[in-house]
Amino acid sequence: MGASAASAHAAPERVRTRPPHGAAAAIGRRAFADGRVRTISFAALFAFIAYVNVSGYAHSFPTLQDRLTFVRSFGNDASVRLFYGQPYDLLHVGGYVAWRVGGTGALFAAAWGVLAAVRALRAEEDAGRWELLLAGAVRRRDAYLAALAGIGAGWLVLWAGLWLGCVGGGLTAGGSAYFALAALTPALVFAGIGALASQLAPSRRVALELGMVALAVLFVLRVVADTSTGAGWLRWATPLGWSEQLRAFAGPRPLVLLAPLAATAALLWAAGAIALRRDVGSGVLQAHDRRAPRTRLLSSPTAQALRGERGSLIGWLAGVGAFAFVIGVISTTFQTARLSESIRRELARFGANLLTPSGILGFYFLFFMLAISLFACAQVAAARREEAGQQLETLLSLPLGRRRWLAGRLAIALGGSVALAVLAALLAWAGARSQGAHVSLADMLGAGANCLPAALLFLGLSALALGAWPRATTGIAYGLVSVAFVWQLFGSALGAPSWLLGVSPFHHVGLVPAQHFKALAAAIMLALAAAALAAALALFARRDLTGE
Amino acid sequence: MDAIRAEGLTKRYGETRALEALDLRVAPGEVYGYLGPNGAGKTTTIRLLLGLHRPTAGRAALFGTDAWRDPVAAHRKVAYVAGEPFLWPSLTSAETFEFLARVRGSEDRAYRDLLIERFRVDPDKKVRALSKGNRQKVQLVAAFASRAELLILDEPTAGLDPLMEVAFRETVHEAKERGQTIFLSSHILSEVEAVCDRVGILRAGALVDEGTLQQLRHLSAHTVEVTFDGPVPPLPELAGVHAAEAGESALRLEVSGPLRPLLAALAELPVVALTSREPSLEEIFLHHYDAGDGRVGG
Numbered sequence: 116m117g118a119s120a121a122s123a124h125a126a127p128e129r130v131r132t133r134p135p136h137g138a139a140a141a142i143g144r145r146a147f148a149d150g151r152v153r154t155i156s157f158a159a160l161f162a163f164i165a166y167v168n169v170s171g172y173a174h175s176f177p178t179l180q181d182r183l184t185f186v187r188s189f190g191n192d193a194s195v196r197l198f199y200g201q202p203y204d205l206l207h208v209g210g211y212v213a214w215r216v217g218g219t220g221a222l223f224a225a226a227w228g229v230l231a232a233v234r235a236l237r238a239e240e241d242a243g244r245w246e247l248l249l250a251g252a253v254r255r256r257d258a259y260l261a262a263l264a265g266i267g268a269g270w271l272v273l274w275a276g277l278w279l280g281c282v283g284g285g286l287t288a289g290g291s292a293y294f295a296l297a298a299l300t301p302a303l304v305f306a307g308i309g310a311l312a313s314q315l316a317p318s319r320r321v322a323l324e325l326g327m328v329a330l331a332v333l334f335v336l337r338v339v340a341d342t343s344t345g346a347g348w349l350r351w352a353t354p355l356g357w358s359e360q361l362r363a364f365a366g367p368r369p370l371v372l373l374a375p376l377a378a379t380a381a382l383l384w385a386a387g388a389i390a391l392r393r394d395v396g397s398g399v400l401q402a403h404d405r406r407a408p409r410t411r412l413l414s415s416p417t418a419q420a421l422r423g424e425r426g427s428l429i430g431w432l433a434g435v436g437a438f439a440f441v442i443g444v445i446s447t448t449f450q451t452a453r454l455s456e457s458i459r460r461e462l463a464r465f466g467a468n469l470l471t472p473s474g475i476l477g478f479y480f481l482f483f484m485l486a487i488s489l490f491a492c493a494q495v496a497a498a499r500r501e502e503a504g505q506q507l508e509t510l511l512s513l514p515l516g517r518r519r520w521l522a523g524r525l526a527i528a529l530g531g532s533v534a535l536a537v538l539a540a541l542l543a544w545a546g547a548r549s550q551g552a553h554v555s556l557a558d559m560l561g562a563g564a565n566c567l568p569a570a571l572l573f574l575g576l577s578a579l580a581l582g583a584w585p586r587a588t589t590g591i592a593y594g595l596v597s598v599a600f601v602w603q604l605f606g607s608a609l610g611a612p613s614w615l616l617g618v619s620p621f622h623h624v625g626l627v628p629a630q631h632f633k634a635l636a637a638a639i640m641l642a643l644a645a646a647a648l649a650a651a652l653a654l655f656a657r658r659d660l661t662g663e
Numbered sequence: 664m665d666a667i668r669a670e671g672l673t674k675r676y677g678e679t680r681a682l683e684a685l686d687l688r689v690a691p692g693e694v695y696g697y698l699g700p701n702g703a704g705k706t707t708t709i710r711l712l713l714g715l716h717r718p719t720a721g722r723a724a725l726f727g728t729d730a731w732r733d734p735v736a737a738h739r740k741v742a743y744v745a746g747e748p749f750l751w752p753s754l755t756s757a758e759t760f761e762f763l764a765r766v767r768g769s770e771d772r773a774y775r776d777l778l779i780e781r782f783r784v785d786p787d788k789k790v791r792a793l794s795k796g797n798r799q800k801v802q803l804v805a806a807f808a809s810r811a812e813l814l815i816l817d818e819p820t821a822g823l824d825p826l827m828e829v830a831f832r833e834t835v836h837e838a839k840e841r842g843q844t845i846f847l848s849s850h851i852l853s854e855v856e857a858v859c860d861r862v863g864i865l866r867a868g869a870l871v872d873e874g875t876l877q878q879l880r881h882l883s884a885h886t887v888e889v890t891f892d893g894p895v896p897p898l899p900e901l902a903g904v905h906a907a908e909a910g911e912s913a914l915r916l917e918v919s920g921p922l923r924p925l926l927a928a929l930a931e932l933p934v935v936a937l938t939s940r941e942p943s944l945e946e947i948f949l950h951h952y953d954a955g956d957g958r959v960g961g
Contacts, residue, residue, distance in 0.1 A: 318791070404792035405785075408757035414765050423753065505749040509802075512713050512743035512815075513766045514735045659716040 146235035146265025158276025169284025209364025224302035229326035232309025294363035300375035304354035307382025314389035317402030417523030443546020446472035477629030491574035492592035494528035536563035558628035568640035575647030582654030666844040671721030696859030742811035748798035752791035775808035796822035884917040890936040
């Protein structure tokens with residue numbers, strides 16, 4: 116009797132003491148789990164690219180002479196440094212990898228940081244779940260710290276992926292550990308920026324925009340620092356520069372770590388201080404929630420969708436346009452370079468003769484092809500969001516056909532893709548001409564048009580996913596494009612047979628203007644795209660509308 | 664021609680049977696209450712009626728037009744208020760009205776302004792800043808202002824405060840006077856009792872009872888409470904009569920069918936008080952769900 120009474124007392128005791136701790140742990144797990152697909156994809160990408168570059172180095176540059184030539188030409192070229200950053204030691208595999216993988220990796224890591232922080236700290240709140248948690252037995256401070264712990268766990272996964280790729284390729288464990296840390300410090304700082312943006316912005320979308328604008332500005336600072344003479348000091352002004360200054364595999368300077376760590380701590384402290392004080396569901400910046408009606412672009416679902424996507428479209432046009440102009444300007448810098456035979460082989464692997472402006476432009480238009488494909492996917496993802504959010508249910512209860520709605524959405528994707536291709540062509544041409552390069556406008560428009568068959572194929576496949584597997588649409592769309600592109604860039608370095616390389620649509624395009632336009636491949640891609648779009652419309656018209 | 668007609672309408676989602684061979688007819692000008700607890704299949708029925716989901720078997724027609732085969736034609740005379748008020752967050756209420764009216768192609772602008780006033784909608788506020796109840800009001804104003812011949816409303820008063828509920832009932836009465844048909848899915852019984860001509864009760868995907876309130880009351884059990892002078896005496900077994908609750912000297916009986924045999928039996932006994940009343944809709948409803956013994960009287 117006495118014993119059972121004691122245990123009856125003990126049981127509620129346990130229940131009382133557990134919730135705060137358990138709830139915080141649950142928030143942390145949630146923050147990690149929400150982004151796990153993205154985190155694991157990024158980690159796998161890092162591992163793959165690191166592995167390919169480590170194992171490919173000795174093959175590409177067998178002799179010291181090869182490496183020296185590479186340093187003098189390719190490694191010092193502005194157009195290359197734009198992406199990869201400042202190289203410090205290209206004579207050894209570690210330094211080469213730190214440059215080739217670290218430079219772009221830092222950019223991806225930064226984007227990951229913003230996305231992860233906004234997802235954990237703002238999207239949850241917008242969805243109303245944060246309120247639910249704080250109404251329970253969790254203090255704000257614990258909830259905030261738990262969400263940060265979830266992001267931290269994701270960062271460790273990224274770090275492990277990059278480290279494994281390096282070590283797997285044959286780099287030392289210790290050096291790889293430091294390099295992975297250096298390359299991924301931007302993820303920490305930008306998680307801090309994302310956390311602060313989440314507190315300042317009144318909504319998830321605005322928080323993401325703030326974070327991405329910060330990323331763009333800090334990237335431009337790094338580009339200026341790495342490509343302009345005398346501007347090297349600017350590297351200290353951006354987390355992407357700190358990542359370079361850590362100089363993995365090239366005379367490491369671990370003390371530089373203080374900069375990203377201090378910045379991250381300051382940002383997270385500031386974000387935390389605001390998070391503890393502000394009202395749930397609001398931001399420091401006021402949302403403009405009232406305005407007189409604006410009735411333009413409301414005449415049809417397609418017009419209204421265009422209205423909704425206007426901001427995103429302008430962002431894509433500005434980004435692609437600016438990038439195209441810069442590529443045009445720097446396309447001339449390669450003309451005087453003298454390269455050895457093995458480096459020509461390395462460059463030829465990209466599929467173009469990179470020694471001429473046309474070659475550079477042809478190569479970089481592969482990236483525009485990627486960008487336009489991603490834009491097309493983003494448009495299908497936006498269509499899916501309208502369905503998942505059940506706005507579509509309201510629309511389709513009106514006298515409006517399903518095919519018409521989807522066709523309108525796809526038309527926006529198509530029109531936007533064409534606009535991006537034309538703009539990229541025009542501005543790349545203008546950039547090249549500003550430096551006196553002999554590139555014809557017709558050639559550049561050809562390069563732009565050459566981006567479209569692949570982009571439309573991905574549009575068709577994404578739409579097909581929307582028709583057949585609505586809940587998986589976004590993942591399938593972005594997944595197909597990313598895998599196909601990474602496979603095209605790095606698959607050959609793994610020695611994959613050509614039929615296996617050929618599964619990527621990017622493998623079949625000519626790098627216009629450096630190469631000929633491959634009409635047959637383009638025709639096949641367009642035919643497949645048309646078939647996929649037709650199937651998508653048919654399937655979409657015959658299935659249940661599907662919520663989240 | 665029926666405003667709504669469903670024949671053998673069936674929907675399965677994988678293994679789950681959401682709706683089983685539903686037959687439903689709603690005449691033009693009728694206000695039909697569609698009752699059932701959460702998960703009974705109300706929203707599924709509406710999605711099938713509108714052709715948003717595809718029937719596994721059977722067919723649904725709005726004013727004679729099959730909603731799955733030709734949704735555009737079927738929707739010309741229909742306005743729909745979704746159960747969850749998800750609208751476009753970046754549009755203001757006024758922009759939402761404008762957008763929906765333009766896609767529909769018609770709207771009674773004067774009536775819309777009256778409804779904006781009545782439901783106290785702030786037309787310049789963005790949808791994303793509205794509470795659930797306020798978003799619901801935006802949907803209601805848009806639907807009623809369309810003056811569509813058939814209004815399909817899925818739990819339209821969820822999230823509305825009592826004042827707005829009064830406004831809603833007033834608006835339903837106006838629509839009824841104009842001859843509009845209303846299909847009102849709900850689990851708020853007082854609301855259905857107040858506005859509906861005919862009621863259908865849905866349980867686990869099947870219609871278990873249907874009729875006017877009068878018919879439902881008539882066919883359902885009456886409640887008879889009897890107080891005796893002294894302890895409750897034994898009663899003879901009577902068809903359609905069973906004791907719901909027994910006290911020291913009082914008895915509550917549920918009687919389905921005629922009262923006469925019971926009254927005859929009671930006449931022999933020392934009764935000091937007797938009350939009899941018709942069941943409320945709530946009792947009818949609960950009867951179908953509590954007892955689990957299926958149909959009553961029908």
